[in-house]
Amino acid sequence: MSSLELYDTLTRTVSPFTPIKKGEVSIYLCGATVQAPPHIGHIRSGVNFDILSRWLTKSGYAVTFIRNVTDIDDKILQKSEIEKMPWWALAQKYERAFSKAYAALNVAPPTYEPRATGHITQMIELMSTLIARGAAYAPGNGDVYLEVRKLSSYLTLSRQKLDDLLSADDAEETFKKDPRDFALWKGAKPGEPSWPTPWGPGRPGWHLECSAMAHAYLGESFDIHGGGLDLIFPHHENEIAQSEGAGYSFAKRWMHNAWVTTSGEKMSKSLGNSLQVTELLKSVRGIELRWYLGSAHYRSMLEFSQAALDESATAFRRIESFLHRASETLGHLPKPTLSQEFTDAMNDDLAVPAALASISEALRLGNIALSAQDSTGIANNAGQIRGALEVLGCDPFDPAFASSESGDLTAALDGTIALALAQRAAARDRKDFAASDEIRDGLSALGITIEDTPQGPRWSISRIEER
């Protein structure tokens, strides 16, 4: 029996996972800055860490998962002017868009989803601590900066040297003791939202919220901190600086997911190459998009193409179709189990691609069992596949993916199609294949696929409905 090993960005190695508290895991994931609709890169991060969370849960841990929402920052203020709505309305609008996208892809809601603006008090406390300890200073203009040269260690995560960094052309540099010091708090400018502090009214810098909220919900030390690769520097370095500067040991392990790329480049709005979740959900279902995003290893770049997505969806439908046929034959849903191969793969730093290979084998054996009407074989293989899909968040029987059509409608449709199939069966009995094919083609034109099996014909809806 293998045990879980995970990669740690800090050490750049895979190592055995040992939680701080036996049987419990605490995770903080940097969530979205809600200033635009989510693209699949954002959601990949959500999917990857959802798979981590599911696997930990399946492995018997009680998982506390915190994923924040950054609802105040420079971009949100900029966008609020462009979209001509208050910043808080804009933030809420896109927070809902993210929530909707997460839900469509069955990304489980975190244990708690704190917003930056709800934790100003904790931020002020943290800044007070940092100033008292001599790690931060308020130059008097309303800003509060962290003094990076005072830190005993800095940039350990990205392994850079302070003096090698290109210094920012920062207009406010004059208030900084060192150009590399970063803002914990930004003094209010006219027309901007602000909150009162001992150093004057202002608003949070980007990094402060995560240190404050991680501390509030997970304490001085927690197991895993996650986010996208691009957060390593500066965001996560600065979180470490703020937290360690305050005397907290902070995250024990750092995990970063790679990007979704297009034409070899990172997806970004400024390049105009980002793919919005709502757009992609017009061509594939949420469960298929999730399967695609989850199928590459979380630390590998995923090169997006519509062809690859379509192919991935095809592969998934093959698995799904087997599970449906298996449960029809069994007369009940397969009971989820975990194979040793799947478990070993997942324990090896969530090696999803290897885990998928184990599903392929079970699928082949399951289909053979189905042909042979071997109910034990069907149950075993379908159970393994379903167990694996559960962990990957792609169980087609998960109510989260329940189709929008009502049960009554399905029943009515089933009855209607049964009538047509009875006609077709009669035609086939009298060898009138022209007539039987006409019925099948007619149904096919309506998006209903008919397959003849040894157990009689079965129908399925093959067309993705426009939504």
Add this chain to the structure above:
RNA sequence: GGUCGGGUGGCCGAGAGGCGAGGCUCAGGACUGCAAAUCCUGCUACACGGGUUCAAAUCCCGUCCCGACCUCCA
């Protein structure tokens, strides 16, 4: 300039010194009235040049190419 990832078959995508990952596509076969589905068989790849080794996609040296971060970033 500093730091860090990559380049694998028609395509996607793992692996990280020796036993052909896996999937998709394609071709052939089985089954079928025909389809579909399914199963079987086939398609022996690791950017380039050196080197180490009994053995290199994997390690070392060099080269080329692509990408990311360096205070907006999933």
